[in-house]
Amino acid sequence: MERLDVVIKNGKAVLPDGVKETDIGIKDGRIVALQKGIQANASVMLNAENHYIFPGVIDVHVHFSEPGRESWEGFHTGSMMMAAGGCTTYFDMPLNGIPSTVNVKALTEKAEIGKLKSFVDFSLWGGLVPGNEKDLEPLAEAGVIGFKAFLSETGNKEFASVDDMTLLNGMKIIAKTGKVLALHSESASITNWLKAEKEQAGAFSADDYLESRPIMAEVEAVERAIYYAELTGCPLHFVHISSALAIEKIEQAKHSGMDITVETCPHYLLFNHQHLRELGTIAKCAPPLREKEEQEKLISLVINQKFDMVSSDHSPCPFDLKDPKKHHLFAAWGGISGGQFTFLSMLELAIKYNIPFETIAQLTASAPAERFGLSEWKGKIAVGFDADLAILSLEDSFTVTKENFLAKHKESLYIGHTFPSMIVATISKGKIVYQDGKVVAGKANGEWVKPEKDEYVK
Structure with a gap:
């Protein structure tokens, strides 16, 4: 009888076709058999009867602020949180750590920390900032998953937003490397001008904050980036898009043949501006949570598959930086802490709106793998692929508490929210890393994943 490492019996696997x-x-970290009635000796036998098995989430947008700001979030706590959320690969953004990931030295330093501390696999973004254009090609050769730039102020002195000349020059170089440029697309001119007006008037309410970052600012930045990409041939990935009008512009560009993908985040789908009014700084992010009508438009766009993927934009900080007793809404740190809940959020929407589970798998796993060069061994349940799996129960619910939210800081928009499903287990390359509410991996086993076939950095 064949000897395997793990056999999962009786589950409902979410495959690309249903x-x-x-x-x-599973053997040696890979799926080796996918059929009913597997007869094999196995070190681990799991009964997944009445459970759904999804490909592990690939979250392309998280902020783990290590090195330099591990007190905000680091690879250790951050990767445990991701494992608890059914995520088996995440892409760490280049800012909020010190130094920012804008050259090969910083990339290598961050990668070594990740390999030492991460419980699941990870990839690393490089940054495009004024003055680092000469570093872009070396970063591409060293294995960044892509590049990230801001068209609005970052709030981070170590990672400046790009001016138009830097953006054009950077796009031209990035196009040569074959990488993707991810953009935070809000117009700095519009948002800075409106913010200054509000501050001068002493207007710091939730409504004032929303008005200082209007949909117009997102759309202007998206359109400008599309024009520049058309000039330079640079592939684009628009992050955390929050408006239907921006998607309309992106759709037009896609239909003209441009190489563009787009994500939104669960917090724009589950929450809206009323939550900022009620909860204050905990619900502050940029772009802001939109009015309920816009939220409903975004949900429709997800249902109609106008978003390529959904990512968390996990952006934590110590509560001191959000404390409303110390900071008014404009001065508080902006970012939603919730990387653990992307998968559960999408399942909530799937259940409510009858979205096929294979569509959820596409949004959270296979589309990210395809876009970023991992699709030959990650992103779906298939023989020969990494055994990256999330096992889900629809018979149980999950209410978020400070105890079961595994991020370093427990203040989150999601605290108290009840999801109508629960993650039973997460398997990373054939190893159970999360089960029955606990991270069970004995040691950090994550690898730095580069966007080439089977190219892991040990």
Whole structure:
């Protein structure tokens, strides 16, 4: 009888063409069998009866602020949180750590920390900032997943937003490397001008904050980036898009043949501006949570598959930086802490709006793998692929508490929210890393994943 490392019996596997009841056999970190009635000796036998098995989430947008700001979030706590959320690969953004990931030295330093501390696999973004254009090609050769730039102020003195000349020059170089440029797309001119007006008037309410970052600012930045990409041939990925009008502009560009993808985040789909009014700084992010009508438009766009993927934009900080007793809404740090809940959020929407589970798998796993060069071994349940899996129960709910939210800081928009499903287990390359509410991996086992076939940095 064949010897396997893990056999998962009787589960409902979410495959690219639908849900299928099957067993899954795993050996040496890979899926080696996908059929009913697997007969094998295995070190671990899991009964997944009445459970759904999804490909592990690939979250392309998280902020783990290590090195330099591990007190905000680091690879250790951050990766445990991601594992608890069914995520088996995440992409760490280049800012908030010190130094920012804008050259090969900083990239290498961050990668070594990640390999030492991460419980699941990770990739690393490089940054495009004024003055680092000469570093872009070396970063690409060293294995960044892509590049990130800001068209509005970052709030981070170590990672400046780009001016138009830097953006054009950077796009031209990035196009040569074959990498993707991810953009935070809000117009600095519009948002800075409106913010200054509000501050001068002493107007710091939730409504004032929303008015200082209007949909117009997002749309202007998106359109400008599209024009520049057309000039330079640079592939684009628009992060955390929060408006239907911006998607309309992106759709037009896609239909003209441009190489563009777009994500939104769960907090724009589950929450809206009323939550900022009620909760204050905990619900502050940029772009801001939109009015309920806009939220409903975004949900429709997800249902109609106008977003390529959904990512968390996990952006934590110590509560001191959000404390409303110390900071008015404009001065408080902006970012939603919630990387653990992307998968559960999308399942909530799937259940409520009858979105096929294979669409959820596409949004959270296969589309990210395809876009960023990992699709030959990650992103779906198939023989020969990494055994990266999330096992889900629809018979149980999950209410977020400070105890079961595994991020370093427990203040979050999601605290108290009840999801209508629960993650039973997360498996990373054949190893159970999360089960029955606990991270169970004995040691950090994550690898730095580069966007080439089977190219892992040990």
